[in-house]
Amino acid sequence: MAEHPDISVLTPYARSLGIKLAEWDGGTPIMRVDFVEAVEGRPEHYHGGATGGLLETAGYAALRALLAQKDREAVLKPINITVQYLSAGKSRESYARGRVTKLGRRSANITVEAWQDDPKRPIATAVMNVLMAEPAQD
């Protein structure tokens, strides 16, 4: 099992926002976004929606990586997400990584943390539920 599965972890939306794959850590992708105008809310701070987009992207990426490791194919569909904003995202890059807390047959539960300086001091966390649908049959 390769540590870096050859999977696409970025949606068109995530790429457009400027989110990148920063690195792999123990089979889990860490996502990064630089502080550009597209993520700015009130001056010099992240918009809550942009932070939410980074968290959601990291959550999907963690699930994709895990499914690839298990040779499972699925179309991912959002069920819900709840974001907790812990401190203001300031004008520098941010990172996020997800952890699949429960991988079921039809749905997965994922927890995600976003940070700037120190992974131990997250600026926001999220919990998401994702539906894993059968890939469309050609």
Place this chain on the structure above:
Amino acid sequence: MTKTETFDPRAATPFLTSRGHSGWLGLAYSDHGEDWVELTLPWRTDLLGEEGQQVLASGPIMSLMDMASGLAIWKTMNRFEPIATLDLRVDYVRPAREGASVFGRSQCYRLTRSAAFVRGLAHDGDVDDPVAHIQGVFMKIGGADTREVPGG
């Protein structure tokens, strides 16, 4: 006699969505009432989610609802003051229709000295057939945002 304060979402939205994340998404004013505001998110192919499917990603809907919620809070306060999102929950009940603009309507149903509680929905043309439901809490954050907002 104190001056009656007003906040006009129609005048404030173009200023608040002229740049930054809201400007990048192209959020625009749609409608408002005493304690609610509705914004629109135009359809754009670079905001899609799953590769190969014409389905809007869920992230932009979160941003749309976050911004509509902020405006609903300022409308309910009838003034612009710095706030920050504390907690936001989004339930995606169905995919938005391909090619359709999404409307985000949020209501501030309770305002306390330090917090504001919101609930709302996103729809793609029919408010009775939502694509998402949201619930959230925002905190007032004092002098952290000193922008002069038109209509505020």
